[in-house]
Amino acid sequence: MKLLVPVKRVVDYNVKVRVKADGSGVETAGVKMSMNPFDEIAVEEAVRLKEKGAATEIVAVSIGVQQCQETLRTALAMGADRAVLVLTEESPEPLAVAKLLRALVDREQPGMVIMGKQAIDDDMNATGQMLAGLLGWAQGTFASKVELSDGVATVTREVDGGLETVALTLPAIITADLRLNEPRYASLPNIMKARKKPLETIAPGDLGVDVTPRLTTLRVAEPPVRQSGVKVGSVAELVAKLRAEAKVI
Amino acid sequence: MSAVSEREAMEFDVVVVGAGPAGLAAAIRLKQLAPDATVCVVEKGSEVGAHILSGAVIETRALDELIPDWRKRGAPLNTPATEDRMLFLTETRSYRVPMLGTVMPHMSNHGNYIVSLGEVCRWLGGQAEALGVEIYPGFAAAELLDEDGRIAGVATGDMGVTREGERGPNFAPGMELRATYTLFGEGCRGSLAKQLMARFDLRQGVDPQTYGLGIKELWEIPASKHRPGLVQHSFGWPLDRATYGGSWLYHFGENLVSYGFVVGLDYANTWLSPFDEMQRLKTHPSVRQHLEGGKRLSYGARALSEGGLQSVPRLSFPGGALLGDSAGFLNVPKIKGTHTAMKSGMLAAEAVADALANGRPAEPRSYTRRVRQSWLWTELRDVRNVRPSFAKFGTLGGALYSGFDAMVLRGRAPWTMRHRHADNEVLDSAAGSPPIAYPRPDNKLTFDRLSSVYLSNTNHEENQPVHLRLRDPQRWRSVNWDLYRSPESRYCPAAVYEAVDTEAGDANGPRLQINAQNCVHCKTCDIKDPTQNIDWATPEGGGGPNYPGGM
Amino acid sequence: MTALVLLDHADGRITPAARSAVTAAAALGEVHVLVTGAAIGAVAEAATRIAGVAKVLRADAEIYDKALAEPLAALLVRLAPAYDHVLAAATATGKNVIPRAAALLDVQPISEIVAVVDAETFVRPIYAGNALATVRSTDARKLITVRAANFDAAAAEGGSATIEEVEAGEATPAVSRFVSTELSTSDRPDLASARVVISGGRGMQNGENFKLIEPIADALGAAIGASRAAVDAGYVPNDYQVGQTGKIVAPDLYVAIGISGAIQHLAGMKDSKVIVAINKDAEAPIFQVADYGLVADLFAALPELQAELAKAS
Incomplete structure (x- = not known):
């Protein structure tokens, strides 16, 4: 079975983002970029499935600017077999991404798509579900465990207050949550070897997809600074206020 | 734990350790001279530029020689220095040094550029890659391959080792990067350079290296206040007259200001806190007026070599050479080391290219000769007495001597002042040091250490061995605490070191808490610890600060 | 509309x-x-x-x-x-x-x-x-x-x-099928999703003292967290850590005990609806974000809090 793993290039999770002074967005120039951490987990899961013999080939896909090649090289170093870059000027919205991925699914015919549950830049948490909808496939979102047997993926999902297990008839979409696995390092020997793995670049037009955004960002602002509240004089006063005023206990 | 047997190896003609200005200039020069040579650069920062910290006003002399059409290639040198000021500060006033260009000719910045050195390095990295250099950021050269009396390359550190030193589930062994020649451009106080100096006795016959600690903040200020091209330096307050140091403040880019402070690490007062000196200097009108109403964007710190020519070690050894600030090529009175670092890298590359073409002798010996015949040597020779004169005569005496040296002697004094002591040897005891009271941060202009480290985007994988080790753990209590009252908790600009349980009633008594995750890789602890008891080893690659563009 | x-x-x-x-x-x-x-x-x-x-x-x-x-x-x-x-x-x-x-x-x-x-x-x-x-x-x-x-x-x-x-949709051949749910049965809710979180910092002085927090967490149905300083000092395991490099939490109520409020910690909890801080240092930065601050010795305040919560809840 072939696996398709979409990966997104985002501002590194260690970097404190800064809202631009003119409110037009978040400063990304000169900022360290990395693979979206949830996508790393997805790549790791795909590699483990291949190591177990449940998958035969892993195709990593990224959609965005030329530098997404670096993100794809990381996926290749982790164990993906080849990579496809859909070259766009900006990072398209989830709807457009889902349409591009659908076109790639038509071309590649994977048995499963594994991807991060959300990107840590726009925090949309939508692409996997949307791709599943467009394809009419089953979806196993927020996965913390995946098992494959006889054309069925048994997926344990992180839901409010616990876990839920669903059985999906393949082909299906899996979106990875934090506890699915701990991704491996892209080791230096593997990074060197990844330089020689195939990486193909295509244009959205080649896939017949219009990537015009549907949302316009009017402005981006810093969240309001939290103001300090009151000092209480005693534990009794504190508990009374939490009960009567804040109503949180 | 050793993974020596299972690690993979790769062979190169040249391996460069460190993707700073020296290492990248060396890599570029090599490919210019020997296009077929295989050149690999390893860098412990998560990306090129992530660990680069400098003012920086740079002279383009070396860049002009390396890449003459750098303007056409879009090098990020966009703000020419247009106005130079040198201020002497008292607590409330400032006096501008007149006729700066005459009195302190090295301080003239005409023709220089205010830059983010991190951005310059990212650009140099791109230039190097375009020439076929392989750059691998996120991997720390952790070990010398010392074989048959020569350095045969380096090995990167193992990844995925737990805090206890065991192999974790994601253990990945390091890799051997083998090379005919290995060039070390780790910057000031490189951890491998330190081993090389001991291994090949490279410091024989030269003065001890002396150091400074530079602490920097990047600010964004209102456009109405911004004067791109303004270069301001200060000396005097808040340091006493026995302590060497001063501030810089540069307006550049899009409403950006680089503000920073350097303290000579030969300071004596154990209560001195470079971080707090830097913070309180911002309350001086000469700095405050620039920053007030602005927003602090980033923060970082790095030690720098101040010894100058007297302290430059032997430069080559069997299998390689030292570059840039790993050797100590900073020009202190100019407060510039980028052009000298790049030049040293280029000269080493020329020596190595020559050696590659001529039988590959073990040691690229011509490097030293090339350095001595270049402007790099002349430039450092002419300023060799400036820094030691401050140690000898204090702030004002040093300033007077420097003016005399520059104007009358023109750097050709028949004498050379020596650096008598290493920086760790000169700290006074707690009892013998006058206490210093620092003001509390106001969180608008001045800040505490932790909120500062936060802005350096520093992180280390938590589950790894602590990369700062006490050679003798007992000694902290008997020496650092009893005698000096934990100087590391003051000189560390990143709150790595904390003396805890220090209150009289605490049963276990004072002990040292090492918050290694905060480390910004400045190396000050490795330099200043009174008994050299702290050893800075390189942590897992990719860890440390992530300085953003602009820094 | x-x-x-x-x-x-x-x-x-x-x-x-x-x-x-x-x-x-x-x-x-x-x-x-x-x-x-x-x-x-x-x-x-x-x-x-x-x-x-x-x-x-x-x-x-x-x-x-x-x-x-x-x-x-x-x-x-x-x-x-x-x-x-x-x-x-x-x-x-x-x-x-x-x-x-x-x-x-x-x-x-x-x-x-x-x-x-x-x-x-x-x-x-x-x-x-x-x-x-x-x-x-x-x-x-x-x-x-x-x-x-x-x-x-x-x-x-x-x-x-x-x-x-509303008419139900056709039961088309289902591509996905429910198997089971397993709701968290642990006495303590998960730190990341708990409605109430109570965290201890360096002020707790040792791991043993975290026991003082437990009955209060029980009374509030709270998860227990910690600052990085407390984790680094070895008081509690790593997975307790709230903050920039630990878990990011946003409960209805966050109680910070003996936590100074380094910005790395604030980054992990500042979106909490109500923040309570108990610290003996009146200048601790945690008070800058706390809705309710109590300047007190935590070793006196915690038993009192336990007693107060037990009253007429």
């Missing part, structure tokens, strides 16, 4: 998050709610009484029982043409269903809104809440998930809506 809200319910009860989504929808126009599941008569009945709801659509069928995304999204796609806005709380169900339905409607969904500006303009957090984006949708129909903490829940009583039956 009319908005449709997919109403979350669990164990026969409408969740407060679902009623927050009703509040968000009320800012957009007339509110209809969709109640789905098997044998949900009582829930639909309760939905009619939510303040501000004009109509309840009831889709009572086996295929909706486990709130699987595939049949629910198909149902929303069928109902959507009558509405300008389709909303759900940003719960596990809402986040699972809304984007799938949106794709089928050729709409770009708007996730986790925290404010409604007008019928097509919304505010939503990006970069883990470190920035707020105001976005305008050009889609004819808007599909939205709502961050419950930012909207007061609509009153459970006071409304008088009518119920309308």
Whole structure:
């Protein structure tokens, strides 16, 4: 079975983002970029499935600017077999991404798509579900465990207050949550070897997809600074206020 | 734990350790001279530029020689220095040094550029890659391959080792990067350079290296206040007259200001806190007026070599050479080391290219000769007495001597002042040091250490061995605490070191808490610890600060 | 304009998050709610009484029982043409269903809104809440998930809506099948999702002293966390850590005990609804973000707090 793993290039999770002074967005120039951490987990899961013999080939896909090649090289170093870059000027919205991925699914015919549950830049948490909808496939979102047997993926999902297990008839979409696995390092020997793995670049037009955004960002602002509240004089006063005023206990 | 047997190896003609200005200039020069040579650069920062910290006003002399059409290639040198000021500060006033260009000719910045050195390095990295250099950021050269009396390359550190030193589930062994020649451009106080100096006795016959600690903040200020091209330096307050140091403040880019402070690490007062000196200097009108109403964007710190020519070690050894600030090529009175670092890298590359073409002798010996015949040597020779004169005569005496040296002697004094002591040897005891009271941060202009480290985007994988080790753990209590009252908790600009349980009633008594995750890789602890008891080893690659563009 | 809200319910009860989504929808126009599941008569009945709801659509069928995304999204796609806005709380169900339905409607969904500006303009957090984006949708129909903490829940009583039956979708060959649920049975809720979190810092002085926190956590149904300083000092394991390099939490109530409030810690809890700080250092930065601050020795305050909570709760 072939696996398709979409990966997104985002501002590194260690970097404190800064809202631009003119409110037009978040400063990304000169900022360290990395693979979206949830996508790393997805790549790791795909590699483990291949190591177990449940998958035969892993195709990593990224959609965005030329530098997404670096993100794809990381996926290749982790164990993906080849990579496809859909070259766009900006990072398209989830709807457009889902349409591009659908076109790639038509071309590649994977048995499963594994991807991060959300990107840590726009925090949309939508692409996997949307791709599943467009394809009419089953979806196993927020996965913390995946098992494959006889054309069925048994997926344990992180839901409010616990876990839920669903059985999906393949082909299906899996979106990875934090506890699915701990991704491996892209080791230096593997990074060197990844330089020689195939990486193909295509244009959205080649896939017949219009990537015009549907949302316009009017402005981006810093969240309001939290103001300090009151000092209480005693534990009794504190508990009374939490009960009567804040109503949180 | 050793993974020596299972690690993979790769062979190169040249391996460069460190993707700073020296290492990248060396890599570029090599490919210019020997296009077929295989050149690999390893860098412990998560990306090129992530660990680069400098003012920086740079002279383009070396860049002009390396890449003459750098303007056409879009090098990020966009703000020419247009106005130079040198201020002497008292607590409330400032006096501008007149006729700066005459009195302190090295301080003239005409023709220089205010830059983010991190951005310059990212650009140099791109230039190097375009020439076929392989750059691998996120991997720390952790070990010398010392074989048959020569350095045969380096090995990167193992990844995925737990805090206890065991192999974790994601253990990945390091890799051997083998090379005919290995060039070390780790910057000031490189951890491998330190081993090389001991291994090949490279410091024989030269003065001890002396150091400074530079602490920097990047600010964004209102456009109405911004004067791109303004270069301001200060000396005097808040340091006493026995302590060497001063501030810089540069307006550049899009409403950006680089503000920073350097303290000579030969300071004596154990209560001195470079971080707090830097913070309180911002309350001086000469700095405050620039920053007030602005927003602090980033923060970082790095030690720098101040010894100058007297302290430059032997430069080559069997299998390689030292570059840039790993050797100590900073020009202190100019407060510039980028052009000298790049030049040293280029000269080493020329020596190595020559050696590659001529039988590959073990040691690229011509490097030293090339350095001595270049402007790099002349430039450092002419300023060799400036820094030691401050140690000898204090702030004002040093300033007077420097003016005399520059104007009358023109750097050709028949004498050379020596650096008598290493920086760790000169700290006074707690009892013998006058206490210093620092003001509390106001969180608008001045800040505490932790909120500062936060802005350096520093992180280390938590589950790894602590990369700062006490050679003798007992000694902290008997020496650092009893005698000096934990100087590391003051000189560390990143709150790595904390003396805890220090209150009289605490049963276990004072002990040292090492918050290694905060480390910004400045190396000050490795330099200043009174008994050299702290050893800075390189942590897992990719860890440390992530300085953003602009820094 | 009319908005449709997919109403979350669990164990026969409408969740407060679902009623927050009703509040968000009320800012957009007339509110209809969709109640789905098997044998949900009582829930639909309760939905009619939510303040501000004009109509309840009831889709009572086996295929909706486990709130699987595939049949629910198909149902929303069928109902959507009558509405300008389709909303759900940003719960596990809402986040699972809304984007799938949106794709089928050729709409770009708007996730986790925290404010409604007008019928097509919304505010939503990006970069883990470190920035707020105001976005305008050009889609004819808007599909939205709502961050419950930012909207007061609509009153459970006071409304008088009518119920309308909705025909169940065909039981097409199911591509996904429910297997089981396993709700957290641990005595302590998970740190990342707990409604109340109580964290200790370096001020706890050792790991043993964290026992003082336990009875209070029990009384509040709270998860226990810690600052990095406490983790680094070895008082508690790494997975207790709240902060920049640990877990990011946003509970209704966050109680910081003996935590100075380094910015690395604040980054992990500043989105909590109510923050309480107990610290003996009146200058500790934690007080700058605390709604209720108590300057006190924690070793005196914790037993008192335990006693006070035991009284007439």
